[in-house]
Amino acid sequence: MMITMTFSEVGDPTPPLFVLGLGLIGGSLIRGATAFTEVSGWSPTAATRDAAAADGFTVHSSLEDILDAAAEQDGLLVLAAPLTAFDTLLPRIAERAPTVKLTDVASVKAPVADQVAELAPEVRYVGSHPMAGTQFSGWSAGSAGLFDGAAWVTCLDDDSDLTVWGDVAGLALRLGSRVVPTEAPAHDDAVARISHVPHLLALALAQVAQAGGSLAGSLAASSFADATRVAATRPELIRAMCEANGKALLGVMDETLGLLGVARGSLASTGSLQKLTSGGHEARVAFEHRADSLIELTLSGPDLLDQLISVGSAGGHVAGLIGADDDLRVRVWYPSEA
Amino acid sequence: MMITMTFSEVGDPTPPLFVLGLGLIGGSLIRGATAFTEVSGWSPTAATRDAAAADGFTVHSSLEDILDAAAEQDGLLVLAAPLTAFDTLLPRIAERAPTVKLTDVASVKAPVADQVAELAPEVRYVGSHPMAGTQFSGWSAGSAGLFDGAAWVTCLDDDSDLTVWGDVAGLALRLGSRVVPTEAPAHDDAVARISHVPHLLALALAQVAQAGGSLAGSLAASSFADATRVAATRPELIRAMCEANGKALLGVMDETLGLLGVARGSLASTGSLQKLTSGGHEARVAFEHRADSLIELTLSGPDLLDQLISVGSAGGHVAGLIGADDDLRVRVWYPSEA
Structure with missing residues (x-):
């Protein structure tokens, strides 16, 4: 499904963020994104919620509360919980925020896409995987700069909503990452x-x-x-x-x-x-001997999603979204012959 | 075979060195050992011999010449040629310097010991492997400091001549290496x-x-x-x-x-x-979490060679030979519990 969009829809500005899980990745997201958008979070652990609140962040007291707020504000919900919790969380999302814009940050993508399709079939989902991490974990390990310079994989298929992709890509770019569009099995x-x-x-x-x-x-x-x-x-x-x-x-x-x-x-x-x-x-x-050069591409037409996926297949990393009417213009680091 | 020895026989001083092959390892040996003993070398390649001589080192003009000199001075002959040349060089050694003190620096030890036993059965051989290297090769790549801090494996068996081991160990220690006594198959x-x-x-x-x-x-x-x-x-x-x-x-x-x-x-x-x-x-x-501590050991008795081999099996690296009458006193870095 192709979505016609305008520049303002392609990840600019970043919608309000709602982060489920405040470990290394979720905690770093909330710290980093606070510079450019409204952001709030939730953790199932009271001590983690308290620590995040004590550090000055907006923390919801319950899962229902954060899901209701995400649905109401048409925010971007980020599933930053451990993969093992997805089975529990996705049905709750389907219940309280059935058509929410959703991404996740798990290190595996096709199994998550299957889970989402089964447990929260109406959400507007674009899976992602910021390839950043440290050996540490938990709220205290997070940092606003964690994603700086990282590759941030975003997964597309024929049914992807390009507006949601733009929101996720815009978020990643503002956090300093390079965005790699691909398909979940290829990731x-x-x-x-x-x-x-x-x-x-x-x-x-x-x-x-x-x-x-x-x-x-x-x-x-x-x-x-x-x-x-x-x-x-x-x-x-x-x-x-x-x-x-x-x-x-x-x-x-x-x-x-x-x-x-x-x-x-x-x-x-x-x-x-x-x-x-x-x-x-x-x-x-x-x-x-891999070397990259920065080029500018205009993607357009009914197979725009496929063109975007091809950017990732060719080893390209999107470094900027530079505006669009019906087209999508992207600045891409492409591998060149050394 | 146990050799009774005195302190002066245990690698002090280093006997005159004769280096066959002036690539990375041979070239570094001749550069480094020149500080503490008489050293000379030979290469089958005229350009290499010329380069070494131009750098001020003593270079023999022929294989016969260096082998005769080694035999005459009871020096330590170091086979620093590529492994593929051993088949050619060992019979020449057996012919011109049949009972010479011999070591080699190849990265494999049991096959070389077999070759030596077959092709030069009377030489006093102690195989060695200085675990140092760079990605570069040839005379110009060598440096006096190449062996500094490296593990230098020395191989013993029941027939080893402890005096030759002492010469090799003393050479390695003076070049800044730590000496690891072991058996060829274990290496x-x-x-x-x-x-x-x-x-x-x-x-x-x-x-x-x-x-x-x-x-x-x-x-x-x-x-x-x-x-x-x-x-x-x-x-x-x-x-x-x-x-x-x-x-x-x-x-x-x-x-x-x-x-x-x-x-x-x-x-x-x-x-x-x-x-x-x-x-x-x-x-x-x-x-x-491996951590080493420096200890001092006195090895003695008829199974002294086995004791020495045990030092290497236990992860010990000899850092000093501190004198002996019939005994061998060694200073050893031993792994200790972290």
Whole structure:
């Protein structure tokens, strides 16, 4: 469904924000967005609500209260709760704010889109994933600058409401992020490749080194520390992130195990690791030499959503929305040949 | 075979050094050791010999010449050539300097020990592996400080000559390294765990990310860069290092693939990654919290070689040889509980 829009509808200004969950991400959102829009939040934990209120933020006393306010003001509701709470929260949203503009910030997108479609089918949903974080969590860990320079993925499909996308994109841009438009399954596949499988390999490496005893541990140097760094992340966070993305992750694990299995077979039979070393080296060098240049695009016509998705598929990051009538003009960092 | 020794025999002073091969490692050795002993070198490449001589170092004009000099002065001959040249060089050593004190600096130790036993059976050999390097190679890449702070593995077995070990250990210590005594197969297993398998996983990761196209590449951030950094190493160096250690590497690859395969099965069947995440996290935290304390040990008796090997097995790094009559007193950095 194409929505005709004007400049003022494309994320300018940011509508009032209503943030459900005041942990690292929600707490950082409320702190950062306060500079440019009305923002309020809610947490199921009384101590967190008190801490946020003590820090001067507007906090709703109940879930009903924040949902009613979001519905009444046609605000943007941000689901910043743990993924495990979505099953409980989405039916409440459907009940109190059935057609609200909704986004979420979970690290997996296709399963959430399915949940939203099932449990809150009338909301105007655009999923998002700000790829920012620290090793800390909770209200006290949040900061207004958390999203500065981060990639903020936004997920579109044929039914997406471009006005809501504009609201989410505008929010992300004002927080200093670059906006990556894509489809939910493409997001889940990409993060399996660049984050989830890397976490699993780091965990396996750490165990394999430990099995080598004190000698191996004492010979491990900075390159080993680099290779295993993400294994230091809290295991419950790694599990939550990877297990929620199980479907995409399985496919990418099989691809990875396939490459390594072929290399193992080649080493055993011919003594050669030529294929893995040359392919992997070439891929790493290409990654290193990535360079972006800023270009300006005008998207228009009935397939505007598809054009926007293509921006993300091509590795583009939207750095600015520069106005539109029926068109959408975007400023994009595009990968260029090095 | 136990060698009775006196303090003056335990690596003090360093005997004259004869360095075969003037690449990164050989070139750094000759530069560094010149401060405390007589040192000379040889390279099969005339341009390299000329460059080293122009920099003021003593360079032999032929292989025969350097081998004759080493034999005559009972010097320590250091095989710093590429592993692929060992087959050619060892018979020449056996011919001109059949009982010379010999070490090498290759990154794999059991296969080299076998080659030496076969091709130069009378030399007094103690294999070593200074775990230092840069991404550069050749004479011009060398520096006197390359070994400062590095772990320098030295390999012993029942037939090792402790005097030669002392010469190698003394050389390493004077160059600023910490000396790790171990057995060749234990070294090869350990480096497969902390270096070779990490290289293969980094190569696979880089390829898997590239297969995700421009979207995946554009979302990859610093943690992905850390995880794949070693895949940027020149592929021929990775191949040479890993393929030479094929036997130990295959075992560790199977262990790694086994861990990942079990995790894959668990994710597919129960949706859980509990085992891999908790085991890997625990191993990484233990690695991070490693702390060393400096202790002094006196090794003595007929099983002195075994005692020395135990120092390395326990994660100890020798930081000083502090004198001996029939005993060997060593100052050791030992891992302590954090």
